[in-house]
Amino acid sequence: MKASAGGYARARDLSHALDLLADADGMGRVLAGGQSLIAAMNMRLSTGDMLVDISRISDLSGVSVQGRRLRIGALTRHAELGRDALIARHAPLLAQAVNHIAHAAIRNRGTIGGALAHADPAAEFPACVLALDAVLHLEGPEGSREVRAEDFFVDVFETAIAEGEILTAISMPLAEPDEVQMLKEVARRSGDYALAGLCFVRRAGGVRLSVLGAGSTPLLARAAMARLDMEDIGGAVAALRGELNPPSDTQATAAYRRHIAGVLLRRIWEEIGGESA
Missing domain, CATH: 3.30.390.50 (CO dehydrogenase flavoprotein, C-terminal domain)
Structure with missing residues (x-):
């Protein structure tokens, strides 16, 4: 079975992506790594969507330390997390999770933001960010907002992301020296x-x-x-x-x-x- 999409557009930057979602009349779907969304579309579980491709927005990927917090761009791929020195030092739970996620092809394409927005209750990253007391950073037509992981996951495949919003980053406290x-x-x-x-x-x-x-x-x-x-x-x-x-x-x-x-x-x-x- 082949996917059925209502259209496709590649965003130049975050502002352009938000504009594309706003113009999609509620049918916009954010495409990052595509490992969950495309599979759902192939099975016709999601049809007629306007795909807004954010995969080339470089500002949404990478890992950095900002003050006493670790910040991870939503487009950072699973495999990148598994080999990143800052992750290994400050959030080793995420590095451990990568070893359990599917197979190499999925880890090389899938993104942490995509996994969290998909909100599969059997997936590792949603449980990880909950244990790490993370904050999820969203950008939408009304501006930026932050949602604690405890308030982010609403139901199966359902999150606190509002229509027209994009998950841009995840942040969490740096691991303490003797933290387990x-x-x-x-x-x-x-x-x-x-x-x-x-x-x-x-x-x-x-x-x-x-x-x-x-x-x-x-x-x-x-x-x-x-x-x-x-x-x-x-x-x-x-x-x-x-x-x-x-x-x-x-x-x-x-x-x-x-x-x-x-x-x-x-x-x-x-x-x-x-x-x-």
């Missing part, structure tokens, strides 16, 4: 979506724990986080399983996904030297 960041997941085969996965961040302010593949959005496991701050891994595992409401499908039952999440949390705790209970 870790991602663990279980998948049937390399490159498959995870049956369930955890993103774990421990810094001076406490633990942040997010879950992927276990609901309609990535979940910030607040009850489990509170138990982890108390060094109570047994209570944290029980709290985590109680917080989850995962789906049952042909890949795994809800009960199995809850079980996996608890097992992964214990593995993380053991690796960082926490006491078992």
Whole structure:
């Protein structure tokens, strides 16, 4: 089956991209790496869209340190994140995630902004930015605005991006010297979506724990986080399983996904030297 598009235009810069979206009468779709959008169009899950290609806007890619925050352009490709020295130093969770994302061809074309805007609850980057307490930067007809990761993911494939807006960057606190960041997941085969996965961040302010593949959005496991701050891994595992409401499908039952999440949390705790209970 071939894609059905209502038109195509390549934006010269961000201002031009916003103008093209404004002229699309609500049918504009932002095209970055195209790894999710084109697949959806090929299956006719999205038709008649006016594609606004932002892939050549150089200002929207790259990684930099700005004050005490790390800023990542939305067009930065997965593979670039995996080999970037600033990512390795200040947000190693993202570098770990790259190793779990699909296959080399996808990693070389896909962008972090595209992955976040697509908002697949089984994808790694949405859960990562949630655990890292990131802020997402949007540009639209009314100007710039910022949305915390906790408020960004609304439902399956649905985000807080308003009509006519473009996700331009993601920023997060720099990792502290003794900060721990870790991602663990279980998948049937390399490159498959995870049956369930955890993103774990421990810094001076406490633990942040997010879950992927276990609901309609990535979940910030607040009850489990509170138990982890108390060094109570047994209570944290029980709290985590109680917080989850995962789906049952042909890949795994809800009960199995809850079980996996608890097992992964214990593995993380053991690796960082926490006491078992």
